[in-house]
Amino acid sequence: MGRLAYVNGRYVPHAQAMVHVEDRGYQFADGVYEVVPVIDGVLIDEEPHLDRLGYSLGELRIAWPVSRNVLKLILRELVRRNGLRRGIVYFQVTRGVAPRDHKFPAKVKSALVVTTKRMNPPSEAMLRDGVAVSSQPDIRWTRRDIKSLSLLPNILAKQAATEAKAFEAWLVGPDGTVTEGSSTNAWIVKNGAVITYPKSHDILGGITRLSLLELVQKTGVTLVERGFTLKEALEADEAFLTSSSAFLLPVTSIDGQNIGNGKPGPISEKLRAIYLENVARQIGAAK
Template sequence: MGRLAYVNGRYVPHAQAMVHVEDRGYQFADGVYEVVPVIDGVLVDEEPHLDRLGYSLGELKIAWPVTRPVLRLILRELVAKNGLQRGLVYFQVTRGVAPRDHKFPATAKSALVITTKRMPAPSEAVLRDGVPVSSQPDLRWPRRDIKSISLLPNILAKQAAFEAKAFEAWLVDAAGVVSEGSSTNAWIVKDGAVITAPRTHDILGGITRLSLLDLARNTGIKLVERSFTLAEALAADEAFLTSSSAFVLPVTSIDGKKIGTGKPGSVTQQLRAIYLDNVTRQIKAAS
């Protein structure tokens, strides 16, 4: 059996998965999404992802397309049908199909699309050497806490980072403050303290970020949730990023400047180990 997608109540071959031309996600980016990692066939941090989906839907006044328990069942069924052991599940909810009009449609039904993708673990070379980051101007709208499918500024930043031979873009506002990455959360370590931006409308509340903060509080590591500048990042002892696809990944240079020793630091390595232990516990609990 080939790869399947889920589109509005049907499991269909991925190559035939389609939405209507007047789906408001296509015409207005009027929708939200989530990406959940899958390890050994288990959805990692599933409940916090569903919590955030509910938050994003509520902020945009989009109805759940199915109930939360039904969505859980669909996610598991698609993972099983595709034999996904390691990778990502992407699910997107839009306001639905309606004649094109900026106002909310009166009768449209929320649309749900789910796909899966296989993804290998980060290579040993990446974990050993870390990744480079490029700073890019933050051009996004003020409600970054909503996981909207409107991602054009993120795409432009990521492309600019790619052209600069960097793994990720860290977004910097006019005051020189780093908010987050184009698809990740940004962290630095200075004098033993782990620093990351507070959860406000200025950043997306990353689920890996949230889990890592909760896990790290029990380790004795000093955690500081505050904004930091690009200048502070360049002078940091360590830096790293978090995301659902990479978990915890060392950042060893920014704009070509070495961070700390230029190698993954001990705090970053400790935090990655803590997070991976948490993933292992979730897999065992699901077995």
């Protein structure tokens, strides 16, 4: 059997998975989504991802399409049916199907779509040499804490970074402060301190970011949650990014300028190792 998707109560062949033309996610980006990494068939950091889904739904006043426990069963069943060992499970919830009108429809059932995707871990070259980042202006709306389907500014930034031969875009506000990446959170290291933008409406509260914050505090490494400028990033000793798909990747150049000595730094490598130990514990507990 080929790859399957889950669409509003049915497991269907991925190629035949469809939503209604008047689904508000399609017409208005009126919905939210989550991406959970899967390793050895285990969903990593599942509970925090579901917590964030609940937060995003609440902020947009969209009802859960199914209960939290039922959603967990659906995620696991799709992972099982697709034989997914390593990759991601993607799920999105929209306000539902209704005649096109900007205001909320009076009676509508929220819609749920779930898919899976096989993905390889970051390459040895990326871990050995780090990745490049391109700075781009942050032109997004002011509720970036909601994991909304509306990602056009992020797409434009990512494409600009790709055309600059960079792995990721770091988004810079009018005051020169780096908020986050187009699909990652941004971090720097200076004088032994790990610095990252504080949780607020300005950034998406990354789940890997959240886990790493907790782990950093247990290592004795100094943690500072504050904004940093692009100039500070260029002058940092180390830099790295975090995301659910890549976990932690060292950033060794920004806009073509080397960070530190242009190689992954010791704190970045230490934190990646600590995070992978955390992932291994989750896998062990699930077996």
